[in-house]
Amino acid sequence: MLQNSEILFTRRSIRKYKKDKPVSDDVVGFILDAAMCAPSARNKQPWHFLVTRNRQKLDKLSELHPYGKMLKDATMAVMVCGDTKLEERESALALNGAAATQNLLLAAHSAGLGAVWLGMYPRKERADAMREVFDYPENIIPVSLISIGYPAEEKPRNNNFKPERIHLEKWGENWQ
Numbered sequence: 106m107l108q109n110s111e112i113l114f115t116r117r118s119i120r121k122y123k124k125d126k127p128v129s130d131d132v133v134g135f136i137l138d139a140a141m142c143a144p145s146a147r148n149k150q151p152w153h154f155l156v157t158r159n160r161q162k163l164d165k166l167s168e169l170h171p172y173g174k175m176l177k178d179a180t181m182a183v184m185v186c187g188d189t190k191l192e193e194r195e196s197a198l199a200l201n202g203a204a205a206t207q208n209l210l211l212a213a214h215s216a217g218l219g220a221v222w223l224g225m226y227p228r229k230e231r232a233d234a235m236r237e238v239f240d241y242p243e244n245i246i247p248v249s250l251i252s253i254g255y256p257a258e259e260k261p262r263n264n265n266f267k268p269e270r271i272h273l274e275k276w277g278e279n280w281q
């Protein structure tokens with residue numbers, strides 16, 4: 106288990122997974138608990154999480170998502186969704202779902218899993234295609250699909266810090 110801020114700096118998108126290493130119920134519960142700790146507008150928590158560890162479903166998802174071939178080797182996937190019956194503003198559903206997605210990615214990393222965020226929102230054709238797998242009703246708006254498994258690749262930490270993107274007190278006054 107990684108601790109504290111190390112998790113933030115070492116998370117990477119992991120697209121290769123160990124075969125035959127299942128994710129236990131405890132770990133699934135842990136990452137979903139973290140997802141549901143995310144901030145949400147007016148604390149509505151308007152999300153749902155469609156979870157699969159079924160090989161046929163993972164294979165089908167890999168065929169349906171245009172950039173989701175890694176799902177073929179994934180151990181599980183989580184589709185983070187918003188519910189228009191809980192929050193009518195679609196933009197809020199997307200933002201809240203994004204916050205939950207990032208929490209889930211960080212929790213997965215801290216538990217020794219590898220994961221990658223696959224884009225769903227706002228592509229309606231992807232949402233419609235994946236209804237075949239999860240059978241969700243019209244009020245459910247998929248925000249992201251997360252491919253998860255124990256990592257079979259290692260990546261260095263990102264060095265994305267760009268001082269020129271930081272504007273101190275006003276636009277144009279850069280950091281250092």
Ligand SMILES: Cc1cc2nc3c(=O)[nH]c(=O)nc-3n(C[C@H](O)[C@H](O)[C@H](O)COP(=O)(O)O)c2cc1C
Binds near residue numbers: 116225
């Ligand atoms: C909204 C969003 C959509 C993404 N969609 C995909 C995707 O469809 N397929 C994929 O392999 N990665 C996808 N990614 C992952 C990005 O490619 C990845 O985060 C980026 O290249 C930076 O790499 P890192 O996560 O290792 O820092 C997506 C990320 C975000 C935030």
